[in-house]
Amino acid sequence: MNTQKTRFAALVALVFAAALSRLLPHPPNFSPIAGIALFGAAYFSEKRWALVVPFLAMLLSDVIIGFHALMPVVYVAFAAIVWMGTRLLKQVSLPRAAGASLLASTAFFVLTNLGVWVFGEGIYYPLTAAGLAECFTMALPFFGPTIAGDLFFVTVMFGGFALLQRSFAALRA
Numbered sequence: 001m002n003t004q005k006t007r008f009a010a011l012v013a014l015v016f017a018a019a020l021s022r023l024l025p026h027p028p029n030f031s032p033i034a035g036i037a038l039f040g041a042a043y044f045s046e047k048r049w050a051l052v053v054p055f056l057a058m059l060l061s062d063v064i065i066g067f068h069a070l071m072p073v074v075y076v077a078f079a080a081i082v083w084m085g086t087r088l089l090k091q092v093s094l095p096r097a098a099g100a101s102l103l104a105s106t107a108f109f110v111l112t113n114l115g116v117w118v119f120g121e122g123i124y125y126p127l128t129a130a131g132l133a134e135c136f137t138m139a140l141p142f143f144g145p146t147i148a149g150d151l152f153f154v155t156v157m158f159g160g161f162a163l164l165q166r167s168f169a170a171l172r173a
Contacts, residue, residue: 003169003170006168006170006171007170007172007173008044008049010161010164010168010171011039011040011043011044011053011161012053014039014157014160014161015036015039015040015053015054015057016057016060018032018035018036018039018057018153018157019032019036019054019057019058019060019061020057020060020061021153022061022065023061023064023065026149027145027149028142029143029145029146029149030145030146030148030149030152031146031149031153032149032153032157033058033074033078033081033108033150034081034101034104034105034108034146034149034150034153034154035101035149035150035153035154035156036054036057036058036157037054037078037081037082037085037104038081038082038084038085038089038097038100038101038104038154039054039085039154039157039158039161040053040054040082040085041081041082041083041084041085041086041089042085042089042092042097042158043092043161047086050082050085050086051079051082054078054082055075055078058075058078069119070112070115070116070119073111073112073115073116073119074112074115076111076115077107077108077111077112077115078108080107080111081104081107081108084100084103084104084107085100085104088100088103092158097154097155097158098151098154100154101147101150101151101154102147102150102151104150105143105146105147105150108146108150109139109142109143109146113135113136113139114132116135116139117132117135125138
């Protein structure tokens with residue numbers, strides 16, 4: 001197997017392993033979603049794979065976990081994080097990865113909670129300014145675990161791949 005195919009296979013394996021970690025018991029919102037999106041954006045040399053591979057990995061894990069009415073919002077947020085990652089992580093470094101992780105956490109929080117407010121059809125929160133404020137206020141306890149999960153998975157994925165690159169020349173770009 002040539003170097004490029006070996007690297008691609010390793011990246012795919014890491015993304016799918018992270019997505020499948022969603023099946024393990026974990027605190028609410030402590031998940032690899034942003035880590036997967038940012039990792040794909042940073043390391044797949046062809047940017048179409050930066051979206052396609054993580055998207056397929058997420059879809060596979062969601063088939064097993066189950067779907068819910070707001071899945072389209074989650075996938076839009078996921079695509080937005082991939083896009084941000086392609087812009088912010090052209091050069092991978094610890095400060096860039098940490099900053100992208102925090103930005104991804106915030107984007108996911110904002111987009112998904114806007115989705116709950118808008119597409120909840122008034123079931124959860126009224127479509128008023130007060131309803132929007134209540135929606136975001138009620139979501140605040142989940143923001144900390146989102147940040148922690150994103151930082152954890154970004155650290156594991158980016159750090160793990162850096163260690164693999166040091167050990168296996170075929171994985172270096």
